[in-house]
Structures are given as C-alpha cells and as structure tokens.
Amino acid sequence: MASIKSAMKNTVLLGLLASTAAAAPSYGHKPDPFSNASWPLPREISGQDDTANPNSTTQGWGGVHLHDPCLVLGPDGHYYSFSTHGLTVISRASNKGSIDGYWQILGSVLEAGSSVINNTGSTDPWAPDVHKVGDTYFDYYAVSQFGSQISSIGLATSKTLLPGSWTDHGAVLSSSPDADYPLNITNAIDANLFVDPKTHVPYLIYGSFWADLYEFQLNSDLKSVKQETALQLSFDPVLPQAEEGAYLSYAGGWYYLWYSHGICCGYNVSALPTPGTEYSIRVGRSKAATGPFVDRAGVDLKAGGGNIVFGSHDYVYGPGGQGVLSNYRGRDVLYYHYVNTNLNPTYKDELKLLGWNYINYIDGWPVLSSR
Numbered sequence: 001m002a003s004i005k006s007a008m009k010n011t012v013l014l015g016l017l018a019s020t021a022a023a024a025p026s027y028g029h030k031p032d033p034f035s036n037a038s039w040p041l042p043r044e045i046s047g048q049d050d051t052a053n054p055n056s057t058t059q060g061w062g063g064v065h066l067h068d069p070c071l072v073l074g075p076d077g078h079y080y081s082f083s084t085h086g087l088t089v090i091s092r093a094s095n096k097g098s099i100d101g102y103w104q105i106l107g108s109v110l111e112a113g114s115s116v117i118n119n120t121g122s123t124d125p126w127a128p129d130v131h132k133v134g135d136t137y138f139d140y141y142a143v144s145q146f147g148s149q150i151s152s153i154g155l156a157t158s159k160t161l162l163p164g165s166w167t168d169h170g171a172v173l174s175s176s177p178d179a180d181y182p183l184n185i186t187n188a189i190d191a192n193l194f195v196d197p198k199t200h201v202p203y204l205i206y207g208s209f210w211a212d213l214y215e216f217q218l219n220s221d222l223k224s225v226k227q228e229t230a231l232q233l234s235f236d237p238v239l240p241q242a243e244e245g246a247y248l249s250y251a252g253g254w255y256y257l258w259y260s261h262g263i264c265c266g267y268n269v270s271a272l273p274t275p276g277t278e279y280s281i282r283v284g285r286s287k288a289a290t291g292p293f294v295d296r297a298g299v300d301l302k303a304g305g306g307n308i309v310f311g312s313h314d315y316v317y318g319p320g321g322q323g324v325l326s327n328y329r330g331r332d333v334l335y336y337h338y339v340n341t342n343l344n345p346t347y348k349d350e351l352k353l354l355g356w357n358y359i360n361y362i363d364g365w366p367v368l369s370s371r
C-alpha cells in the first residue's frame, strides 16, 4: 500500500498543475455538453421479457433485462447480448445489424455452470466480456460471491456464440488473500479483454473494491496472464471506493477507461444509497493502454479522478455495467444496464434494462448523445 500512496501523491500534484493550466471553456447559450443537464435518455429497445415465465431457464435474465451487458456482432450478422445470471444468458437481436431488438433469449453460455468452483453456490458466472479474436469468440466471466475476495476470472470460447457451442477453459486468474501480488489485494472479477489496435498486445483489465482496477498483459494464447505486468489503473481513495466493470476502448488516438462507480445492486427503494453513491458510469483517457488515465481536469484515476458521463437522472437510476461497441453504423456506442424508475418503481435488480446511446467526442472527451 505504501507504494500506492506515494504514487498517488505524485499524480495529485500533476493533476493540480494540469487543471490550473486549462481555462474553463465557454459554450454560449447552449448547456455545457459535459454537465449532467446534457445527459440523454436511453434509446428504446424491444425484446423478450422472461421475468414472469415460470419455465424460464435463464432466471428471467436476457431479452430486455440484462445485468452487466456485453454486446457483440455475431458471424451471422446479428448482434448478440450476454448477461450476468442464468449461466450467462445469450440473446440475439432479430433485426440483422441492429442493437434495438427484438432481443430474443437463446439460452446460456455455461449450460452446466462454470468449472471454477471456489465458493458454494458460485458457479453462476457474472459480468461476461465477449470479444472476437481471429475466428474465435472469447468470453471472460467472473466467479465470485458478494463480499468475497476469493474469486476467479474464467474463460469460455466459441466460434458461433450459440448455446451448446462453448468450451469452458476454467480460470485465467484467481484472487485470494494467499495469492501473489496484486491478486492478494484485488478481486478477480469483471474482466475486459482489450487488444491494443496499435501494438496488438492483449490486456486483461479487471477488478473492484479491493484496490479497484488493475490490468495484466495476457500471453498470446489469451488463457493466462504475464504476472510481472500487473498494473493499477484506477483507485478511489474515498470510501467505499467501489470501482468495477471496467472497459477499455480506443478512438482517435486515445485510450478510454470506462468503469462503474458506487453501489451496483440490491437497491431498497425506501432506503436508497446517499445520492451520488449509487452506480454511475465514469471515464478517463490516456495515450497508452497502460495509462496513466486522467480526467478532464488532469487528475489521475489512481488518485480518485474520473468524469461522470452518465448517472441517475429523470427515470434513469444507477446506470453501469457498461461497454463500448465501436463503429456501429459508423459511430461508437455506449451500452449499459439501468433501473427505469417508471417501469420498475421498486428498483428491482431483475427488472434492470439494457440501454444504449451514441458517443460524441468533444476535444477527445466522450459525451453521450441523444441522437
């Protein structure tokens, strides 16, 4: 921890210098595009709602109801979605080339559960992260339990994305108090594969709570990490310091580290978290996949920096679990889950919805667009 603290001190100083150098921009009569007044509403999607189906094999997840969504283009030209719960529910948008729907539930990735068994009742994987590399789709998933640091990131692969086509390869990395640094101080959940478009080096970003967001280089088989390459990307020193669900994207020469901050789930509508401590989507950027990532004021994400790009407003509550779809109809898309407080007035986890918006870049800083 000592080394983390001294690194933080340096980055805070750098942050102060950078923020005094940048003059506050003026946007005339238009609302500041970076302020919460400019946050759009999620675009409408349609899909199956399995929550009330007593025969559902996917615990009500999939279709319109996703948690920690991941969207990917399939070999058949349809977009596929993946969700936490239901053994990683697979849905497919029936309109080719569209992420608007109609999202139909197809089944699960890990029909028999994950082969990683660290905790009782923990074979239902969380936070799928699916990417195509070569002719193969890689799904990095997390196996954990709420409040436990004994966790693993597992890997399943497929060539088609369809139920029944997946091979489970087990754990890629595991965290516990007995593991090697930094897996003894971090939590091996919420993986994100990022293959650097410039250098082709593959990275695995992961983590939450326990020391927040970390990154490893992967070996070329994408099934194991280079232990000596561990790097902290982000850390919020203010309790409860919960940062998770990271996703790295690249656009216009910048690397963007997106993550979810705050309390993800289990909202009790009569005792909601202190406003601002529920889930929100934040971002920082860097000139390298290894950071340092800073926010618009120049504050390093390792020193608590990060800009909120999407948070609770209007009928949207606690958006997070986000990812980026690059070059969707020529633009980048941010997708996420959220509570729609009109449709889900008791804020139930199992009624969270998939939402998405296009991303605009202003001076290289991303904002969500209403169109």
Ligand SMILES: *[C@@H]1O[C@H](CO)[C@@H](O)[C@H](O)[C@H]1NC(C)=O
Residues within 6 Å of the ligand: 053, 054, 055
């Ligand atoms: C559930 O399955 C039973 C038995 O196959 C069937 O009778 C019933 O219609 C199904 N219910 C729904 C909502 O699909």
Ligand SMILES: *[C@@H]1O[C@H](CO)[C@@H](O)[C@H](O)[C@H]1NC(C)=O
Residues within 6 Å of the ligand: 115, 116, 117, 118, 150, 151, 152, 170, 171, 174, 175, 176
């Ligand atoms: C968790 O499971 C994985 C794979 O089964 C194993 O490699 C790892 O050592 C386990 N971790 C603990 C703390 O038991």
Ligand SMILES: *[C@@H]1O[C@H](CO)[C@@H](O)[C@H](O)[C@H]1NC(C)=O
Residues within 6 Å of the ligand: 177, 179, 180, 181, 184, 185
């Ligand atoms: C984590 O493991 C490293 C060795 O890999 C060790 O030096 C360090 O003390 C451990 N930290 C904690 C908090 O256990």
Ligand SMILES: *[C@@H]1O[C@H](CO)[C@@H](O)[C@H](O)[C@H]1NC(C)=O
Residues within 6 Å of the ligand: 268, 269, 270, 271
């Ligand atoms: C929700 O909060 C209310 C008010 O604090 C409390 O009475 C109730 O027990 C809570 N419900 C759950 C399920 O925790």
Ligand SMILES: *[C@@H]1O[C@H](CO)[C@@H](O)[C@H](O)[C@H]1NC(C)=O
Residues within 6 Å of the ligand: 036, 037, 311, 312, 313, 314
């Ligand atoms: C938007 O930001 C202002 C100023 O920081 C704050 O007072 C307000 O509560 C925020 N609104 C929402 C919906 O977050």
